[in-house]
Amino acid sequence: xxxxxxxxxxxxxxxxxxxxxxxxxxxxxxxxxxxxxxxxxxxxxxxxxxxxxxxxxxxxxxxxxxxxxxxxxxxxxxxxxxxxxxxxxxxxxxxxxxxxxxxxxxxxxxxxxxxxxxxxxxxxxxxxxxxxxxxxxxxxxxxxxxxxxxxxxxxxxxxxxxxxxxxxxxxxxxxxxxxxxxxxxxxxxxxxxxxxxxxxxxxxxxxxxxxxxxxxxxxxxxxxxxxxxxxxxxxxxxxxxxxxxxxxxxxxxxxxxxxxxxxxxxxxxxxxxxxxxxxxxxxxxxxxxxxxxxxx
Amino acid sequence: xxxxxxxxxxxxxxxxxxxxxxxxxxxxxxxxxxxxxxxxxxxxxxxxxxxxxxxxxxxxxxxxxxxxxxxxxxxxxxxxxxxxxxxxxxxxxxxxxxxxxxxxxxxxxxxxxxxxxxxxxxxxxxxxxxxxxxxxxxxxxxxxxxxxxxxxxxxxxxxxxxxxxxxxxxxxxxxxxxxxxxxxxxxxxxxxxxxxxxxxxxxxxxxxxxxxxxxxxxxxxxxxxxxxxxxxxxxxxxxxxxxxxxxxxxxxxxxxxxxxxxxxxxxxxxxxxxxxxxxxxxxxxxxxxxxxxxxxxxxxxxxxxxxxxxxxxxxxxxxxxxxxxxxxxxxxxxxxxxxxxxxxxxxxxxxxxxxxx
Numbered sequence: 001x002x003x004x005x006x007x008x009x010x011x012x013x014x015x016x017x018x019x020x021x022x023x024x025x026x027x028x029x030x031x032x033x034x035x036x037x038x039x040x041x042x043x044x045x046x047x048x049x050x051x052x053x054x055x056x057x058x059x060x061x062x063x064x065x066x067x068x069x070x071x072x073x074x075x076x077x078x079x080x081x082x083x084x085x086x087x088x089x090x091x092x093x094x095x096x097x098x099x100x101x102x103x104x105x106x107x108x109x110x111x112x113x114x115x116x117x118x119x120x121x122x123x124x125x126x127x128x129x130x131x132x133x134x135x136x137x138x139x140x141x142x143x144x145x146x147x148x149x150x151x152x153x154x155x156x157x158x159x160x161x162x163x164x165x166x167x168x169x170x171x172x173x174x175x176x177x178x179x180x181x182x183x184x185x186x187x188x189x190x191x192x193x194x195x196x197x198x199x200x201x202x203x204x205x206x207x208x209x210x211x212x213x214x215x216x217x218x219x220x221x222x223x224x225x226x227x228x229x230x231x232x233x234x235x236x237x238x239x240x241x242x243x244x245x246x247x248x249x250x251x252x253x254x255x256x257x258x259x260x261x262x263x264x265x266x267x268x269x270x271x272x273x274x275x276x277x278x279x280x281x282x283x284x285x286x287x288x289x290x291x292x293x294x295x296x
Numbered sequence: 297x298x299x300x301x302x303x304x305x306x307x308x309x310x311x312x313x314x315x316x317x318x319x320x321x322x323x324x325x326x327x328x329x330x331x332x333x334x335x336x337x338x339x340x341x342x343x344x345x346x347x348x349x350x351x352x353x354x355x356x357x358x359x360x361x362x363x364x365x366x367x368x369x370x371x372x373x374x375x376x377x378x379x380x381x382x383x384x385x386x387x388x389x390x391x392x393x394x395x396x397x398x399x400x401x402x403x404x405x406x407x408x409x410x411x412x413x414x415x416x417x418x419x420x421x422x423x424x425x426x427x428x429x430x431x432x433x434x435x436x437x438x439x440x441x442x443x444x445x446x447x448x449x450x451x452x453x454x455x456x457x458x459x460x461x462x463x464x465x466x467x468x469x470x471x472x473x474x475x476x477x478x479x480x481x482x483x484x485x486x487x488x489x490x491x492x493x494x495x496x497x498x499x500x501x502x503x504x505x506x507x508x509x510x511x512x513x514x515x516x517x518x519x520x521x522x523x524x525x526x527x528x529x530x531x532x533x534x535x536x537x538x539x540x541x542x543x544x545x546x547x548x549x550x551x552x553x554x555x556x557x558x559x560x561x562x563x564x565x566x567x568x569x570x571x572x573x574x575x576x577x578x579x580x581x582x583x584x585x586x587x588x589x590x591x592x593x594x595x596x597x598x599x600x601x602x603x604x605x606x607x608x609x610x611x612x613x614x615x616x617x618x619x620x621x622x623x624x625x626x627x628x629x630x631x632x633x634x635x636x637x638x639x640x641x642x643x644x645x646x647x648x649x650x651x652x653x
Contacts, residue, residue: 125384126385188426189418189420189422189426190425190426190427190428190436192379192381192418193417193418193491193492195381196379196380196409196412196413196416196418197414197417197443197444197495198409198410198412198414198443198444199443207428207431207439211431212429212430
């Protein structure tokens with residue numbers, strides 16, 4: 001009976017066209033959807049931190065009053081200059097330092113404190129968990145920008161306080177994620193086995209809980225850096241971020257607002273930096289999240 | 297009252313330390329684990345779930361007890377209670393659990409982990425969830441060894457490789473460095489067993505240890521556990537829903553239903569003549585190769601009773617083919633109707649074994 005049935009060898013091979021998607025492309029064994037945004041972000045960061053020294057770009061407030069309001073692509077001033085003759089490229093690069101420092105700093109703070117709080121709440125439970133989570137819920141209930149603005153106004157405007165203010169939003173967000181991930185891992189049998197064999201709880205957390213929730217936390221952190229940078233820009237835009245003369249992207253955008261009709265590049269230039277940076281972080285975070293979800 | 301009678305009989309029945317290996321202390325000559333009148337209740341909202349009711353059994357060193365029952369019969373809760381894993385505030389535990397003469401219930405977490413840490417080990421059900429996916433399996437075993445003994449890393453590593461060999465994991469030298477996802481289910485379960493053995497436990501609890509595996513692997517793992525039990529002279533508590541496993545690999549069987557032990561006997565005696573209709577139903581539900589092809593599988597009709605409500609009468613009455621009026625009004629006690637063989641049923645007496653269909 002089986003002999004009459006056609007063998008699959010005789011059937012025409014289906015034309016399967018591999019779907020073109022960035023997610024499947026690789027460069028030197030590395031997935032492009034991760035590599036591209038990551039390297040662009042690193043480039044922006046390098047440009048901000050070592051670019052000025054490398055290319056002998058003048059300081060952000062070393063303006064020449066004889067060369068004010070130059071348009072982009074002027075000699076020596078690729079991005080043009082502002083009303084004080086300050087180089088706009090230099091302002092953007094030095095402004096980027098603040099954005100990236102604040103983004104990484106506030107998320108780093110959130111990662112450390114939030115993970116500590118969330119993991120202990122999730123792993124140990126009990127009244128401590130309820131207390132920690134309710135307090136953090138209260139913090140999350142505030143609009144992040146409003147609470148950050150309040151804190152910088154109250155504590156004084158400088159970079160540390162901006163980091164601190166944004167951490168008020170990153171800590172509870174991170175803690176909630178850490179707790180949820182911990183709850184998922186807590187009931188795994190390897191933790192029961194570790195408990196039975198007499199491992200102290202702290203060792204269980206370090207050995208078994210943290211490594212297993214690390215992928216979620218890392219992915220979320222990257223997405224959060226983008227959000228933190230946006231909050232920083234918003235604070236600066238409102239004049240509540242780092243005070244001048246230290247430049248920042250939000251501040252530059254705010255300054256450009258007045259001359260939007262005549263000199264739109266005043267806004268587009270820092271805006272483009274902001275856009276590229278946050279977009280890269282979001283793409284990177286998304287790519288990692290998808291990759292991580294597929295591995296499960 | 298009734299339970300203590302069967303209890304006494306069992307004590308005399310189980311030969312102390314049958315393998316004759318050197319006993320560490322005279323105290324271990326008796327039964328290693330004794331569970332008496334164990335009760336476990338969970339508070340869920342306003343209702344109380346009685347997961348385990350008045351359960352008593354014991355295991356002597358080097359012997360195997362099987363606890364059999366379907367989902368929700370309380371067998372895993374019993375195991376977790378013995379291990380001291382149920383410590384949530386909504387759990388109430390009554391009765392007594394003695395390990396090597398020490399009462400485990402009411403011990404502080406610290407004392408308990410000292411006591412059980414090196415003496416009781418668990419082989420959980422699902423090998424995909426019982427190894428940490430982020431750590432090499434060899435490393436996990438080394439850590440388990442070094443937790444209880446101050447041995448140098450190198451010596452612990454040699455021990456771990458030796459253990460992996462003893463659980464018959466092929467090429468243990470390479471497997472040592474592999475991560476759990478690189479192993480098949482059966483191989484992972486072998487690694488889990490190696491980890492459980494790393495402290496040379498005196499009691500091994502296998503909680504559905506073969507349920508997630510296919511049948512041939514299941515047999516291999518059970519054979520392996522039996523061999524290791526002999527080598528290490530461990531007592532074993534085998535928890536399973538599969539009565540065939542109990543029949544093949546245990547010395548003694550306790551059948552649980554709705555949180556109670558309903559039949560308890562040495563395995564041989566039990567299989568000679570099952571008395572409790574529920575055990576009979578379980579036996580009949582085992583598919584055999586000589587059944588007519590494509591015949592529907594026999595199942596135990598109905599579902600177990602809702603544990604949130606107090607059960608009036610015999611818990612099995614609604615599903616029992618032999619049900620009589622008394623079964624729905626009074627709860628049968630677990631009585632030792634025959635030497636060593638106790639069951640909880642009003643209908644089947646010592647003279648009539650339940651009819652085999």
